[in-house]
Amino acid sequence: DQTIFVTGECGGTSGNSGHIMSGASCKANGAVYPASSAMMNSVKKPKMEQIQADHELFLQAFEKPTQIYRFLRTRNLIAPIFLHRTLTFMSHRNGRSNAKRYGMSDMFLFVTGFFFVALSSHLQLTFTGFFHKDEKPSQNSENEQNSVSLEVLLVKVCHKKRKDVSCPVKQVPTGKKQVPLNPDSNQTKPGSYPSLLVSSNEFEPSNSHMVKSYSLLFRVSRTGRRDTNGLVNGEANENIDVTDTPSRKKRSLSHREEGETTETYVAQMTVFDKNRRLQLLDGEYEVSMQGMEDSPVSKKRATWETILDGKRLPPFETFSQGPTLQFTLRWTGDASGKSTAPVAKPLATRNSDSSMQQQKKGTVKESVSTDIQTRKEQVPCEPRQKLRIFYQFLYNNNTRQQTEARDDLHCPWCTLNCSKLYSLLKHLKLSHSRFIFNYVPHPKGARIDVSINECYDGSYVGNPQDIHSQPGFAFSRNGPVKRTAVTHILVCRPKRTKPSLSEFLESDDGELEQQRTYVSGHNRLYFHSDSCMPLRPQEMEVDSEDERDPEWLREKTATQLDEFTDVNEGEKEVMKLWNLHVMKHGFIADNQMNQAIMLFVENRGAHIIRRNLCRNFLLHLVSMHDFNLVSTATIDRAMARLRQIQEELPDIEEDQQDQTLVSAAACNGNAVTSSGGKQGKRTKSALTD
């Protein structure tokens, strides 16, 4: 869906080359994006039906850059070019420079320190219910239970000992509970939910084996009519850490009896991964369960995709369709105490698609169905100060707009948590320069006007070394050769103004502030303009292609004069000599002519004498005088100098007397034959109008 217009020749008449994107990102973009854009469209469907035309325009304006930034986000996750915390305006993301090491919002830093805190805490699980939507409760109410039985096991994967073939796995049953099936959230009282406590002792290192990772295994058994659909769900919740669980030997059995079946659904969640990082924070969770009897998914075949009837489903569809288990997780110091762990918040590196979706869906309050995890987690978030940010998209000549809002300071394009409004704005401005962001203060928070940057400069600003190479001379050097100088910036301390939100306000003068690169220099391979051959470093200094009188032009002036049929050879020859002289020196002023004549005599005098053109040269001088360009004094001086040169030429001097006859004949003869071949077509008389 991305077509990149890198046209063959330079710019030409095309008027829009200004915002042609840089080649690299576009090409990659074209390859990556079809899948995700399709997904975006499916999510946006209801809106398109309402105001389709408007939406078309919106997409037209914002789709392409958004896709580019989404691609770049993914690429930066896989292979980061820089760390955001090293940026000055993101310095608060850098934990190390800060004394409050554990109070950081930076997830990873936090988690490393958390393990020790967690040791003294108990894990409390409160189950809200088991949801399985494809059954209709009203029809089967007489022989259906209202609850299912849930067994929770703590799976400890231990380090291998020498004898072991595979990692020893210990399963510690923590309890069995009856969990309500498809409860109506309005009816059930909050306090009546079944609850389970996993003691902190369980997480302490056991004596016999070093435990590598802990995970919770949920097993729901349900008796009833067999699910004829054979619904298969892949592991949907991203918290189910497939790769980190070394071996999952568990096979849940399905007990088949004649009229009745027992269905078993399982799900596994990692509490601590093998790096001992805590994976489960306080919050409400909804886990997608898997019917085990149909398709035991082995670790090898595990994929991240969700499959429903062969069709691709966005990950969150699973939650509305498949069986899920909802529970609240808390780490408590005592059995009934308060939470000691900080609240889990959406990670910048996770759930990126969900935040993207959410942003596209409209206001957060309306998006009930999809992103449960995010929504639920906001409940414990409540005491934090809430800042609402409205994104107002301007497109179609600023006449139409579409307002969207979200409640956190994540960048909508790359889901980076910027934590501060200033950082967010700065990040948007610097990292997403295909858009123009203008900050407008708003009573509830902030409004950010987003429009397309028509002046986007897609030129290359990266490291010159990455694109710099010198083909063509690899094997043709012998000894040292000159290298191209390349500029590197070691330290750059530009003058920084104090951070202030006012710098994002729309400027009145309309003068677009330019962000120029700090690195300048010849960061590319140049070519000769005549031959398209690479320019070698030693050829850089001289401009080899800017002659005032290129060879073809010198030849052209000669042939053009030769074409005249009514100009004799002597005249032609003097004219050619003079033309070449003028072309070489580029005279521009009348008052240069006296000088020019003298220079001509100096340079070409000997030639004029040898070719016996003295009188023609004199005619030329007189003609110049007739045009008021030279004085008679110059004529005198020039001819005197010519005589002098003539006397200095030894061989001509000897036959001074009959030179007129001999050499003139030679000259004439030559000229005649040469002009005879040329068959001139022009006459000078035709030139005067």
Next chain:
Amino acid sequence: VVADAEKLKQTEKCCTSMFNTNRQKIMERTDILNQEWKTRRIQPVHIMTSVSSLRGTREVIPLKTLNAVASVPVMYSWSPLQQNFMVEDETVLHNIPYMGDEILDQDGTFIEELIKNYDGKVHGDRGETLSRTNSDASKKFPSDKIFEAISSMFPDKGSTEELKEKYKELTEQQLPGALPPECTPNIDGPNARSVQREQSLHSFHTLFCRRCFKYDCFLHPFHATPNTYKRKNLENLVDSKPCGIDCYMEYPAGVVAERAKTPSKRTVGRRRGRLPNSNSRPSTPTVSSETKDTDSDREGNSMFAEGNSRCQTPVKMKLSGEAEAADWSGAEASLFRVLIGTYYDNYCAIARLIGTKSCRQVYEFRVKESSIIARAPTEDEDTPPRKKKRKHRLWATHCRKIQLKKDGSSNHVYNYQPCDHPRQPCDSSCPCVTAQNFCEKFCQCSSECQNRFPGCRCKAQCNTKQCPCYLAVRECDPDLCLTCGAADHWDSKNVSCKNCSIQRGAKKHLLLAPSDVAGWGIFIKEPVQKNEFISEYCGEIISQDEADRRGKVYDKYMCSFLFNLNNDFVVDATRKGNKIRFANHSVNPNCYAKVMMVNGDHRIGIFAKRAIQTGEELFFDYRYSQADALKYVGIEREMEIA
């Protein structure tokens, strides 16, 4: 038919020989290049060690990997230029553009329309060659019927008369060594004849371009002849001292007599403007009479006879015996007539320049020729020397005029053509005035003309609107602006005047590389300041009509180098140009284009819109490429006044 076949064979032969000579030329050049390459220290490095398989052991060979080389963008060939080059309209489509089979298939009408633009004429149609070979066919002059038949068959090749002329031209060329009849023989050659001054100088006068200082220049199709140029000052007309013992001044009687005579004649001579000269000018219609004249010269090669036949006053002064001994060759006589028109009575100087005659001989010859030679003009009575005060006033009125002129509602900028209307002031009938151009130093009008631009008298850099030149979007004229430095330091780039960069070609070093945007791009080597001159946008100068025709093809290619110069002409850098042609378009550019009047020519300067750093790619906004700068001066000025 047999003759035709023969002719065809001949042309074929001609083609082969042409090809061979060309081939040889290329080979020679390659040899030179190879020689040069050998002398360089760069030599191929051996990458493979020889493998000896005698012992049957496996040898290790160093392996060198050739990295893939990225291909460069497409470039169509073009010829480098540093100054514009005017070309005529093409009446024939040179080639049918090829843009890939798909385009031709889906849009066949495009080519048809294109050919229609040229009245269906495509280069290489067989018509022309046929008519040529036919007309050459027989040795005898063919009857008129043949010409009529050809003309009726190929009406586009000209009328019957034209074909006849062409026939004559083509057949007569075949005589070896013969000069065309209208050609003046070489004055340095053995066949030099005694001819009139105007004829001797005719080639130089007609071919010389007073604006480019070149003969048959590339830019100006029509050159003014110098006939009506007035002499600026009367330079050393007569040496006061005799040049030697043989000097004519040693004959006081004669001198006195001559001197007494001259003043009365002087008033008649040159004052009449062009009229006497244009009579004697051998333009095409008068050629026949002239040639007759010179034919008679050829027969009587003796100068005395010629002189006698021509002068009404035969030898009246027999001075001494040595004078008769002097034999005047045709070349000498011609040269004398040329020089007498410049040096008048300064026989010593004339003799010095002729070199082979003493001034006394010259003097005697002059006496013989007295009736036909031109007279030295007296001081120009109608153009008294300027007074300082008057100049001041003039300058002030001009500055006002600049504004008035540009305030006019007209948005059009017309090409400048020197005006030539003798004895008529530059009023509303003057072409310069009607085109809203200033008269330039190339105009034939008086230097006091009210429409002339007076130049600036700045002592600063001429880069603000304080400078009248800058204000009028003109570069400083080195012959008018004498204080700003535009006329100094010809050799160095350090000129105090910053408003003469285009004419001096003070361009920046540009480098070519694949663009960050599209195709090729151009990059600057050194950093430049805001408003600094970067390069002139050069190319072929074509008429607006021609630009329309070419533009159709360029639009199809989606690549155009057309640049509007003024209402009459367009610069096309497709075939000829300089490196700045690779600058891409941007709506947010770092350069801007400005059409300026540079010594009578409109030229396009590319300037820095902001400070540009080393290695930056250059862009300018193609949309404002019109003569906008010239147009909007008036508006800005109005606001300032208000």
